[in-house]
Amino acid sequence: MILxxxxxxxxLCAMYYLKEQYDYTIRRMPPGPPSIPxxxxxxxxxxxxxxxxxxxxxxxxxxxxxxxLGSQRVVILNTCDVIKEAYKGLDISHRPNxxxxxxxxxxxxxxxxxxxxxxxxxxxxxRSALRIINNSSLGVKISEEADCLINKIxxxxxxxxxxxxxxxxxxxxxxCNISFGERxxxxxxxxxxxxxYSAEILKVISPVHPVNALPWLRHFPNKWFxxxxxxxxxxxxxxxxxxxxxxxxxxDGEIRDMLDAMLAxxxxxxxxxxxxxxxxxxxxxxxxxxxxxxxxxxxTVANTLQWGLLYMAAFPKKQAKVHDQIEQVLGKDGxxxxxxxxxxxxxxxxxNEIMRFSSLTTLGVPHAAAVDTKVRGYYIPKGTxxxxxxxxxxxxxxxxxxxxxxxxxxxxxxxxxxxxMSEFPYFMPFSTGQRSCIGKGMAKAELxxxxxxxxxKFCFQLPENAKADLEGLASVSLIPKPYQxxxxxxxxxx
Numbered sequence: 001m002i003l004x005x006x007x008x009x010x011x012l013c014a015m016y017y018l019k020e021q022y023d024y025t026i027r028r029m030p031p032g033p034p035s036i037p038x039x040x041x042x043x044x045x046x047x048x049x050x051x052x053x054x055x056x057x058x059x060x061x062x063x064x065x066x067x068x069l070g071s072q073r074v075v076i077l078n079t080c081d082v083i084k085e086a087y088k089g090l091d092i093s094h095r096p097n098x099x100x101x102x103x104x105x106x107x108x109x110x111x112x113x114x115x116x117x118x119x120x121x122x123x124x125x126x127r128s129a130l131r132i133i134n135n136s137s138l139g140v141k142i143s144e145e146a147d148c149l150i151n152k153i154x155x156x157x158x159x160x161x162x163x164x165x166x167x168x169x170x171x172x173x174x175x176c177n178i179s180f181g182e183r184x185x186x187x188x189x190x191x192x193x194x195x196x197y198s199a200e201i202l203k204v205i206s207p208v209h210p211v212n213a214l215p216w217l218r219h220f221p222n223k224w225f226x227x228x229x230x231x232x233x234x235x236x237x238x239x240x241x242x243x244x245x246x247x248x249x250x251x252d253g254e255i256r257d258m259l260d261a262m263l264a265x266x267x268x269x270x271x272x273x274x275x276x277x278x279x280x281x282x283x284x285x286x287x288x289x290x291x292x293x294x295x296x297x298x299x300t301v302a303n304t305l306q307w308g309l310l311y312m313a314a315f316p317k318k319q320a321k322v323h324d325q326i327e328q329v330l331g332k333d334g335x336x337x338x339x340x341x342x343x344x345x346x347x348x349x350x351x352n353e354i355m356r357f358s359s360l361t362t363l364g365v366p367h368a369a370a371v372d373t374k375v376r377g378y379y380i381p382k383g384t385x386x387x388x389x390x391x392x393x394x395x396x397x398x399x400x401x402x403x404x405x406x407x408x409x410x411x412x413x414x415x416x417x418x419x420x421m422s423e424f425p426y427f428m429p430f431s432t433g434q435r436s437c438i439g440k441g442m443a444k445a446e447l448x449x450x451x452x453x454x455x456x457k458f459c460f461q462l463p464e465n466a467k468a469d470l471e472g473l474a475s476v477s478l479i480p481k482p483y484q485x486x487x488x489x490x491x492x493x494x
Contacts, residue, residue, distance in 0.1 A: 023073070030075050030378040032066040033057060040068030049474055051362040051391040054078070058392065064376050074366075075380055077388045080399065080426035082376060086386060087433030090116060091373040096366050096385040099218075100204045100228055104235075108280075109288040110438065111296070111365065121280045123438055126289055129261035130442060133178055139338040141177045142446055145170050146453040148183075153458065153487045160463040160484040163309055164302075171302035174446055175294030180242045181257035193234055198295065200231035205476055239287040258293065262286045297439055299477060300361065301446050306480045307358040308351075308451050313460045313485055314468035315406050322347055323490065326456050332491060336452050338445055344452065345418040349411035351447045355429035357406050359391040360477040364431045390428050391478070399426045458487040 023029045035041045044067065045053045057065060058078040064086075066075045077083045086092050094114045095101075105112045110122035133141075149170040153161075172194065173183040184191035204224055218225045246259045255261050262281065269277040312319040325346045330336060341348055367386040374380065395403040401410060413419050421427065430437035437443070454460075462468060463484050472478040 027381075028377070028379045029073070030064045030066040030375075030380070031061045032068075033061070035068040038070065040070050040072070042069070047474065049471075051359075051389055051474070051478070054363075054389050055392045058389070064378055069385075072385060074385045074387060075375075075378075077375075077386065078392045079396065080393050080428070083388045083390075083393065083428070084425070084432055086375045087367065087388070087431070087435070090434060091371055092367050092369050092375075092380070092386050093119075093434045094368040094370040094383075096368040096383075098205075098366070100201075103228060104201065104232055105288055105292065108282075108285045109292045111292050114368075114370070116370075117276075118280055121277060122285075122289065125262065125265050125277065125280065126293070126438055128265065129258045130439065132255055132261045133258055134441065134445075138178065138442065138445060139449065142174055142449045143337065143453070145174045145177065145183065146450050148173070149450065150453060150457050153454075154489070156487065158486055158488050160486050162482055162484055164306060164482065167305045167309075168298065168302040170450065171305065171446070172294065172298045174301070174450075175297045177257070178442070179258045179290045179294050180246070181259070182242075190238065193238060197231040197234040197238075198298075200227045201235075201295070202299070202476060204228050235291060236287075239291055240283070242290075243283050243287050259286065259290055262289070293439060296437075297443060297446075301443055301450075303360050303477055303479050304354060304358065304447055305450060307360065308354045308447070309454070309460050309485055310468060310470070310480050310483060311354055311357065311406055312455065313462045314470065316461070318350065318406065318408060319455070319460065321408075322350055322455050323459065326452065330456065336449065336456055338449065340452075341448060345412060345416060346408060347452050347455070348418050348448065349408040351444065351451060352411045352427070352429075353406060353408040354447075354451075356394045356400075356427060358472070358478065359394040359429070360472075360479065361429070361431075362389070362391040362474065362478050363387045364390055365435070367435065388428075388431070390431070393426055393428055396426065454487075457490060459490055461486045461488060 024031055033041055033044055036043070044057065054067075054076050055078070057067070058076070063079045063082045064075065064077055066073050068074070077086055093116070095112045101112050107113050107115065107118065110119065110126050113119040113122055149166060152166050153163075169184070169186065169191070172191075176194075177183050184194075204227070242259065246263060250260060250263050252264075252267075255264060263286075265277065266281040266286070268274075269281055312322075325344055326336070329340065329343045364387065367388075369380045369382050369384045369386065372379070372382050380386065394400070397403055401407075411419055411424070430440035430443070463486060466484065469481050469483065471481065473481055
């Protein structure tokens, strides 16, 4: 019996390795390191810094290679050119099947939809709603939240504090205000519901989480699936309540937020008998897209701001240049608005450099091959997951001068004006191609106003004897390790 089991095991392993060599040599799939049955290449990746592990593998296997996560092959793209080639069309525009995202979103949201026509409808309607808000109240809503954040930081009276929760709440409130026309205080019980279900969702959203890598676990009692379903129920109750309230209070011609803009689109589609648009404007579709907007946007903006404050404290000479330009343009009491962007190129350049240097969305949102296709002569079968190592692109020494240094000036010309971003095809904080981030304009506006208003009011410093740790922690994004910072009022500091 033991001998038979050993022989069967040996035969299965041999078949596994023969299949792997067949994929590489006959099918011409992107090369990669040898993998282990059931485990794949998990032992080759540092869970604390997977982007760096992938960078090391690229040095051996090339700009495009593949690894296995469990039994699933994943193609990794590591340079600007190969990412742009892969993502420019529709061949690699699908999303992979990630179980928790199927549960949370299915095909009802712009982020996960794989039907090309429906995805285009989703993005057109979402962009239209964003455009309405951008042209009306975006700057006002962000500025209101920035002022509340400043008042909260003033309460620390220059003493060290961890900015994480305050920045997260500010980012969440901006997105909730834009999406639903509401903001929360720190003590609001509804806020804690949002924080609770968002934290649970973040725990299981990774493609390598057990509930995604082994979706058959859902058939057995397990804490991951139970928590996921509880979080989904909390989310759906809250979002449907918002939807019902908006339907009851909606008035033609009065667009208060993105949900109103979506309701206006739905009403117009009914009048025009546009069944295609109506198919993605059901209550479920609308609330899912609203959730995707503020769920994805909240973490991205909050984490970027965390990096931003840390960099300002770690690089005081760069912070001083931002202070100087803001003071030259606005004085000490001037009002910073989105209309100031052209007059504050160093602040704009600093926001760009924060996004490049941190590269917090290290691998972006996973793609999948919509059809059998080829990239750089390598075969990528339909359904294969594809990921881009944006951290590698943003720290590529062949395209960036001193990429491991924090230098906002790289985005400015010799006269101190912001260079045209077409000069930086290798700058990809919002991905690239067909499925780049649809909310990037809104995110950049948030970062400019929130960071700019904070720097107008405060000088940020590390506590005495503290050193800045810029390594970061890898989770869904690359986030700063918890840190303390001091915010000194500039009127008192200067």
